[in-house]
Amino acid sequence: MNGLRVVELSDGSLWERATAGDAEAFGELYDRHAQAVYSFLYRRTGSWSDAEDLTSTVFLHAWRRRADVVLDRDSALPWLLRAADYTARNEWRAKLRYRRAVAAAHVLVSNVRDHADEVAGRIDDDQRLQQAREAMKRLPKHEREIVELCIWAGLDQQAAAVALDVPLGTVKSRLSRARKHLRELDLLTTLESPA
Secondary structure (H helix, E strand, C coil), rough: CCCCCCCCHCCCCCCCHHHHHCCHHHHHHHHHHHHHHHHHHHHHHHHHHHHHHHHHHHHHHHHHHHHCCCCCCCCCHHHHHHHHHHHHHHHHHHHHHHHHHHHHHCCCCCCCCCCCCCCCCHHHHHHHHHHHHHHHHCCCCCHHHHHHHHHCCCCCCCHHHHCCCCCCCHHHHHHHHHHHHHHCCCCEEEEEEEC
16 A cells, blocks of 8 residues: 555535435445444334334435434434434334224234244344343333433433433433432343343
8 A cells, every 4th residue: 555544534524425415425324323223223123124124214314304414513323313213203103003003993913923034143132132121111211212322322421412302411310310220220231231
């Protein structure tokens, strides 16, 4: 090599290029953040296939809205996780409406899981995730959101504040209370190491 250094562009620079129509720049953003978005959605839904579909939906939404988005501290991840949260909630509401419609029509639908597509390693991951999700049910909703963003998704407190649209002090106090509750329930290590 002739001594040239490759400089990695910031999320902000890539986002600007993507806004101008540069698909490769958006692809780089996808490569950087898709796994974090997928992990967030997998933990939220408990289903790897739903998480894959929702991750695609989040990035499609990001591509369509790229001109309207303002990034926090030059990072796309807080905005992407906020979009992932909304996407997961919308999916849950759609599924709930569907289940209600089926019940109203007196149609029985059995949810048969297709094991042919699952990889053996995912079974253990699913079990750990289920344990973590059960543990999360013991926390109030506002503390669950903080745990999902700060502990599971790895956001710092400022980014979590942006993702939740709350003040930084609120994030700090909620995270402190959540950790205290988890320690009292002896669940902190369970939640720090799900799939």
